[in-house]
Amino acid sequence: MYIRDIAQKIVNLMMEVIDNRNINIMDCEGFILASGEPNRIATYHKGADDVIKSGKAIEIFPEDIGQFPGAKQGVNLPINIEGKIIGVVGVFGHPDEVRMVARLVKNSVELALEQYLISEQVNLVKDLKNQLIRKLIFNPIIESEEEILCLSKVAHVDLKIKRCAVVIKLDNFTNEEIYESMNAMGQIEKNLYEKNLITKNDFFGVINHYFIIFKAIDDSKRICYRNSIQYIFEDQQCYHVKIGFGNSYKDLYGYKKSFNEAVELISISKKEPLDIKDFETQSKYLLHKIQTDVSEPLIKELYALILDENNKVPEWFYKTLEALFEHNLNLNETAGHLFVHKNTLVYRVKKIEQITGLSINNFYHGVLLYCLYAFINKHNSGG
Template sequence: MFLKDIAQKIVNLMMEVIDYRNINIMDCDGFIIASGEPNRISTYHKGADDVIKSGKGIEIYPQNVNNFPGSKQGVNLPINIEGKVIGVVGIYGHPDEVRMVARLVKNSVELALEQYLISEQVNLVKDLSNQMIRKLLFNSVSETEEEILCLSKVARINLELKRCAVVIKLDNYDDDGIYESVNAMGEIEKLLSTNNFITNKDFFGIINHYFIIFKSIADDKRCEYMNNILFTLEDNRPYKIKIGLGSSYNDIYGYKKSFNEAVDIISISKGKPLDINNFDTQAKYLLQKIQPDASEPFIKKLYISILNENGKVPEWFYKTLDALFENNLRLNETAIALFVHKNTLVYRLKKIEQLTGLNINNFYHATLLYCLYTYINNIESDI
């Protein structure tokens, strides 16, 4: 019974407010479950029992105390939650003196219990959402579909609504910083909820270092939404995060697809939010999907050809490719990003062609250079 869980906390807090005049809270059987007089807990209170049965408050005057075993003088009022009497609150003292105080305490107790119920319901929905997300993402949906649909009904989530996965990855925490990561995720949840980035049409969960929102959003609002999240989180605290948006789907099998897309594009992010609906992102995503066992025989040869005498990729080589692909092979923008003269960049491109045999002006050669670039990223992430 939830009343028993917090009754003593309420008594302790309320007694401080009313100058430590004793308060009792009784259950539906008329037994005291919380009191400023601990020796009375678990004892029968006739006045409370009568309140439960009648649904009305009872005032016990000094001359009538003997008619109410286990009771003392005071005012006893029903605790009403959602139209039901779930218990009784009693205030010690002459009824003429404590009548108004008793009403204030009753209202305060009911408000506290309502807030507690809301909090518990929110926590329940969060737990159900987390369970459902895990089953959607990490189980065979065809095998657990009935269970997923059951969870969605209890949590009041319509899984047929068109949604995409918004994945926020904390990038500055590893497995050793799990507690700091959990705290940061809690702060991120508050910021996103407070700033209305999560609505009642969405549901979310926290899995490892990923904060996942399954969101219903119009295509033309996706970019603005991502950038606003990034601005809000970095403005409140310098989180090192990456954000990815997967495609929107409107069936139970689409959630896993959208999540996997978002996670994959996060892995190629340079810190800027990426949207799978963007053509550049789609191209990078598809190139990333090339199976290593198919590409490695070719790309590894290229990789070996560029290593210097120390067996390392020259820094200028990696930074040149990085700037080229970040600026869509536009030479002027690339030179500016590298802080070099355009002629210096042209010289570097000729050097790259000498080392690899690949000309950046040839579409297919540029594709192979991008594969080489991602290969370097994967095996030499400390560059």
């Protein structure tokens, strides 16, 4: 929003308070920026020009109007922000009648403009940090290092601090629902600040459906921090999110590494946040990493064995594998999760082994079965 629009809003609001007595706000050249009399906007006001030049209030009495082209009777006062005159506010009326009102209006205008300027500064810093994050995670560091260091200095970000990427992905918005997703991002930011989950050594930005925090945190505090973030989103179930935590790094190249790790964890997570420092998560991450062009031809052969007459994976097959891996191959827990008798589960496991030729109790076969499960998951989600 431009300063002229802000000034006009202030004029409209203030005029309601002082019985619609006209108010003008003038710029540093003495031209009317906003007014209760629209036809006077962008016209010269000699009284305001004199205030700018002298730094003092100018009162215009009815008999003095001829000395002040473009002005009417009233009181004109300098608008001071941080010790500098940035404009003039004028209130129409006989000076003896409006002197006190004009002072109150001046104070209100200064306060409103101060708040606006603070808000603009905050938005500017946010934009700079967003640019910084984009360059750190998308641009080749070797080509952008000078620009990144310049941006970090202007945005007051010390890139030498050891940080990890915490990536929060909104899952319940499409690419078209940009306005709603930005509102959700704003609410996420507010919640994180209220719970002190973003501190002065952290910096964050929003890119597409990702809310990215580069977090300065000791490894010993990661579990507590992870639980706190999880609690926020469990408490507010309207946001469906996936959360990934990358490793902590101390150099410029580490920001991209940590971000990529966090995003990769999001791609394999279900509900709970996944942290690369967690042993179980590390195993999932490593298994996910081996699903490359090298392993795919082998997995495709297994995949072809399990397709039914409609060329689809039977639901029982996929659900059984999913539950088995979620419960660390514990048959009792898996049967309970699937709401089936243990004997039914044993029958299904034997059928899986018969179709694939892989034994669930053989570690190496188990790795292949997990890769098969991940391949099915990727295939079904269109990845």
